[in-house]
Amino acid sequence: MKVCKVDGCEGKHRAKGYCNKHYKKFDKYGDPLAVGERPKPPERFCSVDGCEGKHAAFGYCESHYYYLREYGDPLAKDKKVVKICKVNGCEGKYFSKDYCRKHYRKYHGEPCKVDGCENKQISKGYCNNHYKRFRKYGDPLGKAGKRPEKGCKVDGCEGKYHSKGYCINHYREYKKDRADFCKAGGCKNKQEAKGYCSSHYRRFMLYGDPLGNAEKSPERLCKADGCNKKHYGKGYCYFHYTHWVLQGRPIQLKPILLKPPGPRAATFCKIEGCNKKAEGLELCKRHYSKYRKYGDPEFVKKRESKYQFKECITEGCIDNAAIKGYCKKHYDEQYRRARQDRDPLDIKRD
Numbered sequence: 095m096k097v098c099k100v101d102g103c104e105g106k107h108r109a110k111g112y113c114n115k116h117y118k119k120f121d122k123y124g125d126p127l128a129v130g131e132r133p134k135p136p137e138r139f140c141s142v143d144g145c146e147g148k149h150a151a152f153g154y155c156e157s158h159y160y161y162l163r164e165y166g167d168p169l170a171k172d173k174k175v176v177k178i179c180k181v182n183g184c185e186g187k188y189f190s191k192d193y194c195r196k197h198y199r200k201y202h203g204e205p206c207k208v209d210g211c212e213n214k215q216i217s218k219g220y221c222n223n224h225y226k227r228f229r230k231y232g233d234p235l236g237k238a239g240k241r242p243e244k245g246c247k248v249d250g251c252e253g254k255y256h257s258k259g260y261c262i263n264h265y266r267e268y269k270k271d272r273a274d275f276c277k278a279g280g281c282k283n284k285q286e287a288k289g290y291c292s293s294h295y296r297r298f299m300l301y302g303d304p305l306g307n308a309e310k311s312p313e314r315l316c317k318a319d320g321c322n323k324k325h326y327g328k329g330y331c332y333f334h335y336t337h338w339v340l341q342g343r344p345i346q347l348k349p350i351l352l353k354p355p356g357p358r359a360a361t362f363c364k365i366e367g368c369n370k371k372a373e374g375l376e377l378c379k380r381h382y383s384k385y386r387k388y389g390d391p392e393f394v395k396k397r398e399s400k401y402q403f404k405e406c407i408t409e410g411c412i413d414n415a416a417i418k419g420y421c422k423k424h425y426d427e428q429y430r431r432a433r434q435d436r437d438p439l440d441i442k443r444d
Contacts, residue, residue, distance in 0.1 A: 100126055142168060208234055278304045318344050365391060 098105045098113035105113025116126035138149035140158055147155030158168035165177060179186040179194035186194025205212050206221035213221035224234035246253045246261035253261025260268055269284075276283050276291035283291035294304035314325035316334055323331035334344035363370050363378035370378035381391035406413050406421040413421035420428060 096107040097103070098107060098116055099111040100113075100116050103113060103116065105115060108114045108117050110117060110120065112120055112126050119128050120126040122128075139145070140147045140149060140155035141153040142155075142158050145155060145158065147157060150156040151159050152162065154162060154168050157171075161170040162168040164170075177188035178184070179188065179197055180192040181194075181197050184194060184197060186196060189195040189198050191198060204215050206215055206224055207219040208221070208224050211221055211224065213223070216222045216225050218225060218228070220228055220234050227236050228234040230236075244255040245251070246255060246264055247259040248261075248264050251261060251264060253263060256262040256265050258265060258268060274285045274289075275281065276285055276294055277289040278291070278294045281291055281294060283293070286292045287295050288298065290298055290304050297306055298304040300306075315321070316323045316325060316331035317329040318331070318334045321331055321334060323333065326332040327335045328338060330338055330344050338344045361372040361376060362368070363372050363381055364376045365378075365381050368378055368381065370380070373379050374382045375385065377385060377391055384393050385391040387393075404415040404419070405411070406415050406424055407419040408421070408424045411421060411424060413423070416422045417425045
C-alpha cells in the first residue's frame with residue numbers, strides 16, 4: 095500500500111504523495127507541515143497614477159478597465175473621447191460593429207435588391223420598407239392599392255385561388271388524379287377502405303359484393319357440428335361461444351350452473367308464527383342471524399343487570415334491600431320502633 099511521503103507518517107496516500115491530513119495542509123498553506131493560517135497576499139491597486147481603486151484586470155481597476163476595453167485607452171474618460179463611426183468622413187455616434195446606425199444598416203449584411211436602395215435585407219432580398227410593399231401590393235415599388243387577387247392557373251378559368259395554384263373545382267380534380275381510384279370497374283371515386291370507394295364499400299359489407307344488388311348475404315350459422323343457431327361471435331352461436339370463452343372449447347366439459355328460467359316461487363320462514371320471507375336455511379333474516387350467532391333460531395337472551403341487589407333480611411320479604419339490609423318499608427318500621435323505645439330527653443338532645 096502506498097503511504098504518505100512525510101517522514102514518520104504511515105497514512106494512506108491520497109494525492110501528490112501526501113495522506114489526507116498533510117494534503118489538506120499543503121493545499122491550504124503550501125506546506126504539508128505548516129501550522130496556523132495561510133498568509134494573505136498583498137492587496138493590489140489600479141496602476142493608473144492617483145487611482146486607489148482595487149485591481150480588477152490587466153493592472154487596472156474596474157472603471158479604467160472598462161474604458162480600456164471600449165475605447166482602447168484607460169484614460170479615455172479624462173480625455174472625453176467619444177467613439178464614432180469608422181467610415182471616413184462620418185461623425186455619427188457609435189451604434190454597433192464600429193458603425194453608426196445609418197452605416198450599420200447599410201453595410202452590415204447584403205443591401206436590398208431594389209435598385210438605388212442601400213438598406214439591409216430583411217426577407218426575400220428586400221429591406222423592411224420594400225418587403226412590406228411586396229407583401230401588401232405584390233410589388234416592392236407599388237403604391238397604395240389592393241393586391242390583385244390570385245386566380246386559377248388553368249387557362250380560361252376565372253375561379254378564385256384555393257390551393258396549389260388551382261381553384262377549388264380544379265383542385266379536387268388534381269387530388270383525384272393523384273389519388274388511387276376505386277377498384278370496382280368503371281368507378282373513378284377515391285378509395286376509402288379495402289380498395290373501394292365509400293358506396294361500393296357499403297355494398298361489399300352488406301351483400302359481400304361491391305356490385306351486388308339489394309339482396310342480403312346468406313345468414314351465418316354456428317360452425318359447431320350439428321348446431322344450426324345464428325352466429326354470435328368467433329364463428330359460434332351464443333351458447334357455444336360462452337363455452338369457448340369460459341373453457342376454451344365450444345363443447346361443454348364442466349357443468350355450468352345457470353339460473354332457472356322464470357321467476358322463482360317465494361318461500362317463508364319455517365318458524366311457526368313467522369310470515370317473513372326466507373333468506374337462508376328456510377329462515378328469515380332475524381331467525382337466521384340468531385342461528386348463526388347462538389346456534390338456535392328461537393334463542394332469547396336474558397337481560398342481566400350490571401347491579402346485584404340483595405334481598406331484605408326480614409323473613410318472608412322478597413323486596414330488594416335499600417338501607418342497612420332492609421327494604422324501604424321495613425326500614426321505616428324499625429326506625430319508628432327504635433325512636434319509640436328511646437328516652438324522650440335523648441330525642442330532644444338530638
